[in-house]
Amino acid sequence: MKPVRLPAAATVAxxxxxxxxxxxxxxxPGLIGRDPWKGDDASAFGMMWTMAHGSLSDWLWPHVAGMPTPEKGPLAYWIGALFIRLFGGVFGDPMAARLAGGIFFMIGAVSVWYATYLLGRRPEAQPMKLAFGGQPDPRDFGRTLxxxxLLIYIASLGLLLHSHETSVETLQISLIAFLFYQSVRLFDTPGYRAGLMLGATAGLLALTKGWVLxxxxxxxxxxxxxxRRQGKVFKALFPALLLAALPVLAxxxxxxxxxxxxxxPFPAWMEWNYRLVSGPTSESVSYTFKYLLWFAWPAWPxxxxxxxxxxxQEKPLHxxxxxxxxxxxxxxxxxxxxSEETILLPILPVFAILAAFGLTTVKRSTINAVDWFSVMIMTGxxxxxxxxxxxxxxxxxKGLAQQLNLLLPDYNGASQPLAMMTAMLATVAWFxxxxxxxxxxxxxxxxxxxLSGGGVILCWLLLMTLWLPWLNxxxxxxxxxxxxxxxxxxxxxxxxxxxxxxxRASFAYFGDIRFAGFSDQRCDxxxxxxxxxxxxxxxxPEPYEARQWESVWIGHRAGDKDELFTxxxxRR
Structure with missing residues (x-):
């Protein structure tokens, strides 16, 4: 017996x-008006910027202003560099690169929606027929799921920052969502055409962040x-596997x-791929399940x-x-x-899709508990x-103002009326x-x-309007x-x-500083x-002797007293 009993009124899309x-x-919010931030955001932008203003060698060998970075893969950097070439003169190079990330997110969101829609239309996923009729139409049921x-995907806490970064992970997670969508298509209509589409997506994913996943x-x-004893699907995976290797071979x-x-960079790239499966260790296992509790909220319950x-139920595909x-x-x-957060990102689209089918049977008391939790936490x-x-x-x-001043002394940002008005409208909309x-x-x-999805959007919008100058x-x-x-x-x-x-990426972009390249150079x-x-x-460093150099400057960011640059x- 199926566990779902729903009237048509519950499936309003x-x-x-x-x-x-x-x-x-x-x-x-977060794509507009901000600088490249410390971490993967700035380093990935640096590779895209280097490619966009470089030669063919720069496109084939990813690097940050002369610093080799053979890890991951070049596809995300190629797309970001292309966007810089096309739109950098209009929006500026950082925002042009982030536009690619925005499109990546939209591809992932659409893939999550359509994959759930196809699974929700399948006969085994349908609710039980009611005695006097009134059960939802399969299409309406699929659309509501x-x-x-999509709301669960947007509400996922682990997705928030990474989906707004200029990084490889923004493309990776969208390709994983699209790969899952292609997998559903393959099981719905098994054949070589569906298998080739699946293989092409897997190949792009391999060129994005390695062939292991x-x-x-x-x-x-x-x-x-x-x-499931679906021989046609099994046979279609062989050409998919061959096609998946083509982008890397190219x-x-x-x-x-x-x-x-x-x-x-290919030998170092292959070595990096092998390191992805160098475990397990007790630390990696504990890290995965410990951080997954908040990273995949509210999907996992x-x-x-x-x-x-x-x-x-007997082997339900959904x-x-x-x-x-x-x-x-x-x-x-x-x-x-x-152990790092990015290894958990592939879980989020699939968690959101599976969680959608939990909405059909979860008790009202659980729904109310999640709602009140979202209201209290997000409002707080x-x-x-x-x-x-x-x-x-x-x-x-006064105490809070003093703490903020310690975090960023001499902050000189002024309030922006448009940003304040947007934040106020968002707060009113939340209530x-x-x-x-x-x-x-x-x-x-x-x-x-x-409420979970709306609360995440509210908090991020407030940060990216009220606090963006301070964060920059x-x-x-x-x-x-x-x-x-x-x-x-x-x-x-x-x-x-x-x-x-x-x-290195920030200094090269903001200051146009010429760093030493791949070849050995005698820099002054x-x-x-x-x-x-x-x-x-x-x-x-080992190749240098202290007596040959004299210090001319020591500096640090206002918000970081520990990190120093000399x-x-x-000496002549």
Whole structure:
């Protein structure tokens, strides 16, 4: 017996314009008006910027202003560089690169919606027929489930920051969602055409962030096909596997033909792929399940309930396929001994799709608990954001204003009327949404997650309107670059640097600083990055002798007293 009994009134879908508006409200804040931030955001932008203003060798051999970065893959950087070439003159290079990330998010969101829609239309997923009729139409049921999956996807806490970064992960997660959609299509209409589409997507994913994950997915699909005894699906996976290798082989062929910088990133890239499965360790396993609790909220409670509710059904694809993907990604996360948040990102689209089927059977008390949790947490976070902004602008409350001043001394940002008005409208809209949910008590399936999704959008919108100037000054290297550039003469050969990729990218973009490239160069200046906690005077790298250099500048960002940079000039 199926666990779902629903009337047609519970399957009222959101209008298409509302879905599109939600996606835009989610993704646009954070793409507009901000600098490249410290970390993957700046380093990935640096690679895209280097490619966009470089030669064919720069496109084939990813690097940040001369700093080799063979990890991951070049596809996301190629697309970002293309956007810089096309739109950099209109929007500026950083925003042009982030436009690509915005399109990546939209592809992922649409893929989550359509994959859930196709699974929700399948006969085994339909609710039980009611005694006197009135059960929902399969298309309406599928659309409502798809709306719920999209809201859960947007509400996922782990997606928020990474979907707004200029990084490889923004393309990776969208390709995973699209790969899952292609998997559903393959099981719906098995054949070589569907298999080739699946293989092409897997190949693009391999060129984005390594071949380990797409290979694992194809093997997982083979296991699902064998378990369901779908021979046509199993046969279609063989050409898919061959096609998946073509993008990587094409990249290697280009490297062999051009020989960029008389070297190749391919051996180091292959070694990086092997390190992805170098575990498991107790640390990687504990990290995966510990951080997954908040990273995949609010999806995981509904996903677990979906598996429990459908446990007695015979091989339902809408449960079996997402669970197989989840087990595959969890295994890969545990095998990666280098614990970091990005290894959990592939889980989010599939978790959201599986959680949507949990909405159909979850108890009303659970829905109310999730709603009240979202209202309290999101309203509290939004209140803290407003309170901090008031303290920053007025000096009250005094203690909070002093703490903010310690985090970023000499902050000189002024309030922006348009940003303040947008934040106020968003806050009013949030309270209107809460009132609608509590007073109307709608019966639609997606009611359980509408407040979670709306709360995430509200808090992010408040941060990206009220706090964007403060965040730019604290996280960006723009102002520090101005200090560094002033210490360099108009004419100099190059700067040899032992600094991080994001710092190198920021200094090269904001200050147009010429760093040493792949070939050995005798630079007149040397830039070192070091920590105040370890030593105020940095240790000289092994090829250099301290007596040959003199210090001409020491600086740090206003928001980071520990990170220091020292510029040396070669003694004559």
């Amino acid at each position: 959101l209008p298409r314009w509302a879905i599109f508006a939600l996606c835009l409200l989610y993704i646009l 798809a709306d719920g999956a 797409p290979l694992a997915v194809l093997l997982t699909l083979a296991g699902v096909a064998a378990y 990249w290697r062929f280009g490297l062999n033909q051009v020989h960029p910088f008389d070297s190749s 509904f996903a677990i309930w979906a598996v429990y509710a459908w446990r007695r 449960i079996l396929l997402p669970v197989a993907y989840l087990l595959c990604f969890l295994l890969l996360a545990c095998l990666n001994k280098h 976070v939004a209140g803290l954001i407003w309170l901090g902004w008031i303290a920053q602008q007025t000096g009250w409350p 209107a949404l809460v009132y609608w949910r509590i007073s109307r008590r709608p019966a639609v399936l997606w009611r359980a997650v509408v 000054q604290r996280i960006s290297y723009a102002s520090l670059t101005t200090e560094l550039s002033a210490k360099l003469p108009v004419k100099y050969k190059c700067v040899d640097a032992y600094i991080g990729a994001s710092q 200046y040397l830039l070192l990055q070091h920590s105040r906690k370890r030593n105020l005077v940095p240790d000289m 510029l040396y000039r070669r």
